[in-house]
Amino acid sequence: MARSDVQLMLDVKAGNDASFGLLLQKYRSPLVSFLYRMVRDTATAEDLAQEVFLRVYRARKQYSPSAKFTTWMFRIATNLALNSLRDNRYRKMETSIDAPQSNEEDAAPRELPAREMRIDEHLLERDRCEVIRGAIGTLPEKQRVAVLLHKYEEMDYAEIAKILECSESALKSLLFRAYETLRVQLAPLVGQPAQHRAGEGRVS
Amino acid sequence: MKCEDVSKELIGYLDRRANSAERRRVEEHLTQCAACRKRAGEFRELWSILEEVPAIEPSFGFDARVRQRVAAEPRPRWFGFVPQPRLAFSMALLFALSVWMVRLPQSNTGIVAETAATESEQFQAIKDLGVLDNYEVLTKFDALSELTPTAAEPPVKLPRNHRAGNENGGA
Numbered sequence: 478m479a480r481s482d483v484q485l486m487l488d489v490k491a492g493n494d495a496s497f498g499l500l501l502q503k504y505r506s507p508l509v510s511f512l513y514r515m516v517r518d519t520a521t522a523e524d525l526a527q528e529v530f531l532r533v534y535r536a537r538k539q540y541s542p543s544a545k546f547t548t549w550m551f552r553i554a555t556n557l558a559l560n561s562l563r564d565n566r567y568r569k570m571e572t573s574i575d576a577p578q579s580n581e582e583d584a585a586p587r588e589l590p591a592r593e594m595r596i597d598e599h600l601l602e603r604d605r606c607e608v609i610r611g612a613i614g615t616l617p618e619k620q621r622v623a624v625l626l627h628k629y630e631e632m633d634y635a636e637i638a639k640i641l642e643c644s645e646s647a648l649k650s651l652l653f654r655a656y657e658t659l660r661v662q663l664a665p666l667v668g669q670p671a672q673h674r675a676g677e678g679r680v681s
Numbered sequence: 682m683k684c685e686d687v688s689k690e691l692i693g694y695l696d697r698r699a700n701s702a703e704r705r706r707v708e709e710h711l712t713q714c715a716a717c718r719k720r721a722g723e724f725r726e727l728w729s730i731l732e733e734v735p736a737i738e739p740s741f742g743f744d745a746r747v748r749q750r751v752a753a754e755p756r757p758r759w760f761g762f763v764p765q766p767r768l769a770f771s772m773a774l775l776f777a778l779s780v781w782m783v784r785l786p787q788s789n790t791g792i793v794a795e796t797a798a799t800e801s802e803q804f805q806a807i808k809d810l811g812v813l814d815n816y817e818v819l820t821k822f823d824a825l826s827e828l829t830p831t832a833a834e835p836p837v838k839l840p841r842n843h844r845a846g847n848e849n850g851g852a
Contacts, residue, residue, distance in 0.1 A: 494751070496750065497812060500746070501747055502744070503750075505739050505744065505747075506736055506737070506738055506739065507736070509737050509738070509739045509743070510736040510737045513737045514734075519737070519740070522737070523739060523743060526739065526743070526746050527743070527746060527750060530747045530751070531747070531750050531754075534751050534754065535754065552713065563839060586826060595722075605733065606733060606734045606735070609730060609731060609733060609734050610734060613731075624731075627692075628728065628731050628732075628733075629736075633698065634698065636691075646689070649689045649690070649692060649693065650688075650689055652692045653688045653691065653692055656692065656724055656727060658733070659727055660720075660723050660724060660727050663727060663730055664778060666730050667723060667726045667727065667730065
């Protein structure tokens with residue numbers, strides 16, 4: 478019988494590094510996927526995932542099974558991702574202030590006025606999956622975390638609420654607003670023929 | 682139930698995490714409200730679209746890099762059982778205090794014994810000076826020297842050797 482995450486973590490606390498290897502094997506993909514969907518950069522996502530595992534390992538002596546292991550781990554991941562996004566935004570802001578006037582035109586397309594136009598352009602030029610990832614990426618940070626944990630990690634409301642440090646009622650409102658935004662943004666994809674969604678989402 | 686109230690319950694209804702009472706309330710509203718029914722259908726569609734995005738696999742060597750970083754972590758030392766530095770400091774302070782407390786009574790006994798020995802010596806020295814009481818009174822009583830000597834009461838005259846002896850004896 479497979480040991481639970483809490484049992485594995487207690488083993489790590491007792492000095493069993495092999496159990497840490499099992500946790501790494503189990504959560505490497507979900508963690509990297511979650512972080513990639515958050516920061517939308519593969520290298521950054523992997524760096525952050527490494528940092529999460531390292532922090533889990535460093536905190537092994539203080540670990541107490543008061544909450545689910547995944548709640549604890551994804552809380553670390555969420556905090557790291559949000560910090561990374563803020564740092565990145567700050568760096569971009571610094572660059573745009575220091576940059577010469579000619580570069581301002583290159584940065585302008587980031588803020589396109591018409592969402593439907595932008596999605597149509599993406600549908601023509603880019604991967605369908607990227608459009609979906611892009612739509613998730615435009616959500617406010619907290620809404621983005623809520624959607625990723627709800628839809629992709631299939632966490633229950635109590636767990637997500639703990640990670641986001643809010644009430645379950647507030648979380649339900651947050652999720653509704655997030656899905657409502659996505660429903661509007663991804664409206665051009667809704668009702669498209671099934672073959673468009675096949676094969677890793679490539680537009681045929 | 683109003684449309685605004687449904688918005689909070691709709692996600693739980695669609696992902697089947699709502700309890701039976703909540704489900705019943707939402708279902709009742711959906712049978713009456715075409716707009717919310719349409720929205721619920723679009724949410725279902727949206728969720729199936731979101732599922733198209735595949736999970737990302739870590740690159741080759743990811744595990745090795747994590748293990749390498751974990752291996753580079755400092756190993757726990759002999760006092761590693763102490764969970765917090767503050768606790769370690771308190772324990773060290775308590776230990777130092779207890780050592781001092783253990784030593785304290787021994788030091789006091791030594792002092793008492795030493796004091797007792799000194800006092801005993803001093804008492805022995807004073808006991809040998811039987812005339813010292815008179816000497817003290819007489820030397821400080823200056824008025825005696827002003828009295829005129831009479832035949833009946835010759836002035837008190839301390840023998841020179843007596844004074845010297847007292848001084849030597851007191852030393």
